[in-house]
Amino acid sequence: MWNKFVNEINRFTEYITYLFMVIMVVILCFQIITRQFFGSSFLWTADLARYLMIWVIFLGASFSFQYGGHVNIEILLEKLTIGKRKIMQCLISLLCIIFLSILIFKGIELTSLTMTQTSTNLNIPMGYVYIIIPISGFLQIINIIDVTIRYWKIGSKLEGADKK
Numbered sequence: 830m831w832n833k834f835v836n837e838i839n840r841f842t843e844y845i846t847y848l849f850m851v852i853m854v855v856i857l858c859f860q861i862i863t864r865q866f867f868g869s870s871f872l873w874t875a876d877l878a879r880y881l882m883i884w885v886i887f888l889g890a891s892f893s894f895q896y897g898g899h900v901n902i903e904i905l906l907e908k909l910t911i912g913k914r915k916i917m918q919c920l921i922s923l924l925c926i927i928f929l930s931i932l933i934f935k936g937i938e939l940t941s942l943t944m945t946q947t948s949t950n951l952n953i954p955m956g957y958v959y960i961i962i963p964i965s966g967f968l969q970i971i972n973i974i975d976v977t978i979r980y981w982k983i984g985s986k987l988e989g990a991d992k993k
Contacts, residue, residue, distance in 0.1 A: 831975070831978075832975070835895075835971060835972065835975045838968065838971060839891075839892040839895055839972070842888050842891055842892050842968060843892055845888060846884075846885055846888040846889050846892075849881045849884050849885050849888070850881075850885050852881060853877075853878050853881040853882060853885065856874050856877055856878050856881070857874070857878050859871075859874060860874040860875065860878070872949075872950040873950045873951050875950070876948055876949065876950045876951050877951060880948075880951075880958045883958060883961060884958075884961050887961045887962065887964070887965035888961070888965060888968075890965060890969060891965045891968035891969045891972060892968070892972060894969065894972035894973055894975075894976050895972055895975070895976065906918070915980065915981055918977060918980050918981075919977060919981070922973050922974070922976075922977040925969075925973050926970055926973055926974075929966040929967075929969050929970050929973070930966070930970070932962060932963070932965075932966040933962075933963040933966035933967060933970075934963075935962075936959065936960075936962030936963035936966060937963045939959050939962065940956045940959045940960045940962070940963065941956065942956075943955040943956045943958075943959055944956035
């Protein structure tokens with residue numbers, strides 16, 4: 830049940846990330862074409878592309894845990910026995926969860942503070958841009974828990990990522 834829940838969330842997150850990426854590329858191409866043929870482009874295209882890039886980065890960071898996409902130092906863990914390696918991985922996951930909890934809390938704070946501030950060209954509340962910070966933090970915590978559970982059962986991070 831847990832695996833199905835995490836897989837569905839990640840599948841949806843990946844879909845949204847790909848969709849935003851395609852929209853961003855189309856907008857940037859549109860901006861380049863209008864600038865080339867008309868000498869100027871619409872102001873809103875740069876802002877929208879920037880905000881979509883922010884969302885793509887944060888959403889991509891959330892599901893990349895499942896693929897072992899985050900930076901880690903394997904050489905330190907390889908020197909430990911399997912039991913100590915599992916304990917160390919749990920401690921690392923706990924530290925990540927603490928950091929991401931702070932990120933969620935501060936992201937909610939930032940979002941609520943910037944709901945009255947609007948973007949220059951799109952005239953939307955900046956809180957809509959920053960809401961991805963707590964969303965991503967929550968999604969990353971879910972993925973860290975999932976990867977840690979699989980790591981504890983299997984004993985190898987790479988095997989756990991491959992078995993998805």
